[in-house]
Amino acid sequence: MSVDRRTIWPYVDGDPAEYYYGRYGNPVSTEAERRLGELDGGHALVFPSGSGATVALVLGLLGSGDTVALAHDAYFGTSVLLRALERWGLRLVEFDQTGPPPPDVQLVWLEPCSNPLLSFPDLTASIETAHAQGAQVVVDSTVLTPVLLRPLDHGADLVLHSATKYLVGHDDALLGVVTAADPATAERLRGFRSVSGIVAAPDPLSLLLRGLETLTLRVERQAASALELARRLREHPRVERVRYPGLGDPVAARYVEAFGGLLSFEVEGGPDAARRVETSTRLITNATSLGSVNSLIETRARWEGERVPGSLVRLSVGLESPEELWRDLLGALEHA
Ligand code: PLP
Numbered sequence: 001m002s003v004d005r006r007t008i009w010p011y012v013d014g015d016p017a018e019y020y021y022g023r024y025g026n027p028v029s030t031e032a033e034r035r036l037g038e039l040d041g042g043h044a045l046v047f048p049s050g051s052g053a054t055v056a057l058v059l060g061l062l063g064s065g066d067t068v069a070l071a072h073d074a075y076f077g078t079s080v081l082l083r084a085l086e087r088w089g090l091r092l093v094e095f096d097q098t099g100p101p102p103p104d105v106q107l108v109w110l111e112p113c114s115n116p117l118l119s120f121p122d123l124t125a126s127i128e129t130a131h132a133q134g135a136q137v138v139v140d141s142t143v144l145t146p147v148l149l150r151p152l153d154h155g156a157d158l159v160l161h162s163a164t165k166y167l168v169g170h171d172d173a174l175l176g177v178v179t180a181a182d183p184a185t186a187e188r189l190r191g192f193r194s195v196s197g198i199v200a201a202p203d204p205l206s207l208l209l210r211g212l213e214t215l216t217l218r219v220e221r222q223a224a225s226a227l228e229l230a231r232r233l234r235e236h237p238r239v240e241r242v243r244y245p246g247l248g249d250p251v252a253a254r255y256v257e258a259f260g261g262l263l264s265f266e267v268e269g270g271p272d273a274a275r276r277v278e279t280s281t282r283l284i285t286n287a288t289s290l291g292s293v294n295s296l297i298e299t300r301a302r303w304e305g306e307r308v309p310g311s312l313v314r315l316s317v318g319l320e321s322p323e324e325l326w327r328d329l330l331g332a333l334e335h336a
């Protein structure tokens with residue numbers, strides 16, 4: 001394969017070549033951003049983690065005194081991070097994303113399906129309201145991935161992914177993505193990324209490129225298995241409630257045909273029973289994170305406290321046989 005010498009030597013005829021310094025990009029990030037941009041239908045930028053992408057998005061696009069309206073059940077770490085940024089003059093309000101976003105904010109932050117409560121906003125209505133009130137909308141689409149939902153097609157301004165999850169898909173790299181509908185917004189973020197150094201390295205990005213090869217197959221299978229397990233869990237006598245939009249959320253059904261690989265359920269007997277379930281599986285690993293080929297299970301109250309029910313167990317469904325996963329869950333529920 002011939003390589004353009006501009007990609008490997010810093011200066012040609014006195015001009016800097018395209019990849020003259022790693023903070024400005026590298027051939028692997030260019031390829032990853034091309035493919036992610038196609039998937040999301042916009043202009044994608046990669047970051048070293050989903051949280052790094054959140055920091056870059058907020059600091060790159062907002063200023064001191066601006067307010068973010070965050071879905072109150074969005075990923076716990078997002079609210080912790082945005083609260084931390086209040087020291088620099090950012091303001092945060094939280095709202096119920098199943099209703100309209102509040103006025104007098106600059107950025108509305110939605111998360112369908114929310115992690116771990118699996119709520120689903122009416123995207124079109126929320127985006128129209130936010131725009132009418134002068135706010136931009138970012139959709140954290142980590143859980144559904146571009147395979148199941150393309151928020152820019154519904155009018156969102158920005159999409160955020162923790163690529164650590166389904167996009168990489170194998171629990172072996174941290175990465176984040178922001179995709180902007182507007183090329184000028186992407187350029188502004190790219191400029192901020194270059195000066196701030198919140199830059200993804202080529203090695204994890206090559207794991208992302210590997211993950212994208214199987215993304216559709218993985219997500220489709222994980223969603224099918226999750227739906228089957230959610231249906232069976234709903235019938236189990238020790239399970240009080242299953243949260244999964246595929247069990248009849250009419251709003252979600254207007255936007256997606258499949259509902260992803262993440263679900264949660266509440267166990268009869270409270271937090272102690274839930275903890276016994278998470279530590280009694282054999283095939284499913286008791287660990288945090290989601291979106292991997294391997295199924296993971298955990299109670300969330302240990303991280304989030306009273307923000308979530310103590311009896312809530314989150315299950316990220318992997319690629320194992322659904323029958324084997326069900327046998328494992330049945331065995332664990334005997335310890336509830
Ligand atoms: N958004 C969602 C929905 C998440 O679940 C997570 C992590 O769990 C993040 C963002 C943050 O991503 P990262 O862990 O890659 O920083």
